[in-house]
Amino acid sequence: MSTQKKFSQTLLLTVLGLFCMAIMLFPLYWVIVSSLKNTVELFRSPPTLFPQQIDWSPYIANFVQNQDMLHYMGNSLQIAVGTMLLSLLLGTPIAYGLARLPVGGKNVFLLAFLVAQMFPSIMLALPLFVMFTRIGLMNTLLAVILAITTRTLPFAVLVLRPFFLSLPRELEDAAFIDGCGLWGSFYRIILPLSRPGLLTVAVLTFLMGWSDFLFPLAFISDDTKRPLTLGLYKFISEYGTRWNDLMAVSTVAALPIILVFMFAQRYVTSGLVAGAVKD
Amino acid sequence: MSMTMIPPSQVPKTSVAHHKRRRRARKVVGYYLFVLPATLFLIIFLLYPICTMLLFSFEQVNVGGLLTGDTPFVGLENYRTVLSDPVFRSSVGSSLLFTIASLVFQFGIGFLLALLFQRRLPLVGLMRGSVMIAWMLPIVVSGTIFKWMLQSDSGIINYALQSIGVIHTPIHWLSEPKIAIWGVIIANIWIGIPFNMSLLLAGLQSISPTLYEAATVDGANSFRRLLHITLPLMRSTSLIVLMLGFIYTLNVFDLIYVITGGGPVNATEVMPLYAYNLAFVQIDLGSGSAVAALMFLLLFVVSTIYLVLIRREETA
Numbered sequence: 001m002s003t004q005k006k007f008s009q010t011l012l013l014t015v016l017g018l019f020c021m022a023i024m025l026f027p028l029y030w031v032i033v034s035s036l037k038n039t040v041e042l043f044r045s046p047p048t049l050f051p052q053q054i055d056w057s058p059y060i061a062n063f064v065q066n067q068d069m070l071h072y073m074g075n076s077l078q079i080a081v082g083t084m085l086l087s088l089l090l091g092t093p094i095a096y097g098l099a100r101l102p103v104g105g106k107n108v109f110l111l112a113f114l115v116a117q118m119f120p121s122i123m124l125a126l127p128l129f130v131m132f133t134r135i136g137l138m139n140t141l142l143a144v145i146l147a148i149t150t151r152t153l154p155f156a157v158l159v160l161r162p163f164f165l166s167l168p169r170e171l172e173d174a175a176f177i178d179g180c181g182l183w184g185s186f187y188r189i190i191l192p193l194s195r196p197g198l199l200t201v202a203v204l205t206f207l208m209g210w211s212d213f214l215f216p217l218a219f220i221s222d223d224t225k226r227p228l229t230l231g232l233y234k235f236i237s238e239y240g241t242r243w244n245d246l247m248a249v250s251t252v253a254a255l256p257i258i259l260v261f262m263f264a265q266r267y268v269t270s271g272l273v274a275g276a277v278k279d
Numbered sequence: 280m281s282m283t284m285i286p287p288s289q290v291p292k293t294s295v296a297h298h299k300r301r302r303r304a305r306k307v308v309g310y311y312l313f314v315l316p317a318t319l320f321l322i323i324f325l326l327y328p329i330c331t332m333l334l335f336s337f338e339q340v341n342v343g344g345l346l347t348g349d350t351p352f353v354g355l356e357n358y359r360t361v362l363s364d365p366v367f368r369s370s371v372g373s374s375l376l377f378t379i380a381s382l383v384f385q386f387g388i389g390f391l392l393a394l395l396f397q398r399r400l401p402l403v404g405l406m407r408g409s410v411m412i413a414w415m416l417p418i419v420v421s422g423t424i425f426k427w428m429l430q431s432d433s434g435i436i437n438y439a440l441q442s443i444g445v446i447h448t449p450i451h452w453l454s455e456p457k458i459a460i461w462g463v464i465i466a467n468i469w470i471g472i473p474f475n476m477s478l479l480l481a482g483l484q485s486i487s488p489t490l491y492e493a494a495t496v497d498g499a500n501s502f503r504r505l506l507h508i509t510l511p512l513m514r515s516t517s518l519i520v521l522m523l524g525f526i527y528t529l530n531v532f533d534l535i536y537v538i539t540g541g542g543p544v545n546a547t548e549v550m551p552l553y554a555y556n557l558a559f560v561q562i563d564l565g566s567g568s569a570v571a572a573l574m575f576l577l578l579f580v581v582s583t584i585y586l587v588l589i590r591r592e593e594t595a
Contacts, residue, residue, distance in 0.1 A: 010401075013395065014400045017395055020406070024472065024473075025410075025413075028416070030427075042433070046438065047438060093314070093316065094316070094317035101307070101314070123332060123574065126568055126571060127335065129559070130340070146324055181309075211416075211420075213537075232419050236426070236537065250420045265411075
């Protein structure tokens with residue numbers, strides 16, 4: 001193939017790729033743009049691709065004047081951080097144990113985690129609802145964190161185990177000779193070396209906690225305990241047609257994900273693929 | 280302490296071996312301690328609840344029984360109630376339509392994108408990465424976005440379709456029962472493309488480039504290379520992507536709950552929504568559990584088919 005033909009082919013494919021990317025990103029662009037339009041412009045036909053006059057009032061109304069949403073964000077943050085910490089606290093040791101244990105029973109664990117990832121959340125929400133009602137955990141953020149962690153923990157293990165497997169065993173042997181115990185070498189040698197994997201899991205479990213909807217919907221009825229996802233849903237049912245307000249709240253709810261993609265994308269995409277197929 | 284006083288040369292050989300073996304055994308026990316906390320957690324909050332759910336599906340569980348623990352055994356009564364409910368039957372139909380239509384498009388578009396993004400193009404890293412954002416957004420947010428874009432009079436999707444001349448009158452995406460399911464399918468396709476694309480891309484990248492080089496030397500054009508190398512080698516990756524996709528899509532709850540709430544007139548009430556309504560709106564947890572158990576059965580059948588296919592693939 002001549003270089004000129006090859007060049008034009010590459011150019012064509014690049015343009016096609018950018019076009020696909022633009023289409024995939026358009027809904028996100030559209031929600032941000034819609035949140036910045038005033039009510040008249042929002043419903044204008046033909047729609048404007050860029051707001052002619054930027055209107056911040058939906059943000060001011062929902063995040064400055066009315067503090068409900070800020071409160072919901074606080075709850076979301078607590079759920080996300082709680083899920084992240086619990087997943088790391090439980091997931092890191094077991095992933096390491098499964099990476100180092102001799103074969104016995106290891107495959108059973110891995111298969112169980114793969115299956116556990118596939119259980120519909122609704123199937124879990126039902127019996128957990130009964131359980132939490134009986135032990136008095138209803139209407140607490142802890143109930144939501146515990147429930148979400150059942151989903152994030154298997155994921156964390158499937159992402160972290162390959163990381164631990166890739167670390168040379170000689171490092172630990174050296175640590176044992178120097179008098180480190182199992183936990184000592186885990187804490188001093190293994191964890192610092194697996195920082196990229198831990199970061200991936202931290203970011204993804206945080207986002208899963210931030211985004212979850214079904215568990216708060218099932219376990220939380222008290223308005224002061226609602227996370228932002230529930231707050232947004234309440235907003236849809238109460239103000240069905242106030243689209244610019246809805247778009248502003250949606251944009252803020254999407255913000256952590258947008259930030260992660262701008263600053264830590266590398267960690268996220270590799271983790272997503274690993275968590276879904278590694279066996 | 281006394282061990283360290285003896286020079287190594289004087290320690291009998293058998294004792295060293297014995298000591299080593301004991302240390303190894305202690306290490307194995309130590310590693311099991313690493314596994315213990317998470318295992319306990321999952322037994323309490325995952326395995327036990329799933330077992331109780333299966334049990335509930337044979338019991339009558341209402342508001343009173345919820346608190347007192349008085350849940351009488353009713354045999355197959357819940358299953359009989361559910362199976363004779365026309366809403367349940369329509370929910371199975373909606374679930375299957377939603378899942379299969381979503382899968383076909385997610386997989387097809389995802390495959391084409393993977394083929395494109397597999398090439399060495401300028402900015403391809405940016406393209407691959409930013410496409411993933413659709414998958415990571417909170418579903419409630421994606422649902423709200425699509426609800427806005429699918430509005431019949433002011434939605435951008437109707438406007439776009441009208442301006443390129445595909446349709447002449449606006450489609451009532453979310454208010455017409457026969458069409459509403461397609462509205463939520465469109466939203467779900469958008470969410471699912473990145474998942475399919477990224478897994479298929481990983482599969483494509485694992486195909487050895489020497490195969491393509493050899494085929495090119497033999498005079499195969501790019502279409503024949505796709506047909507005779509890429510597609511056959513992608514079969515097992517495709518199978519796992521489709522199976523995971525089936526499981527995830529059948530379980531979709533939030534998206535439909537936010538966009539249509541199951542309406543209009545149960546038209547988009549898929550199985551998870553039906554189970555939710557039974558359990559949390561009508562507070563009939565027994566019947567809700569029965570629906571969840573039936574979903575589990577369906578997923579089990581699909582996973583078994585997958586395992587059979589994969590085995591045939593490996594032996595072939």
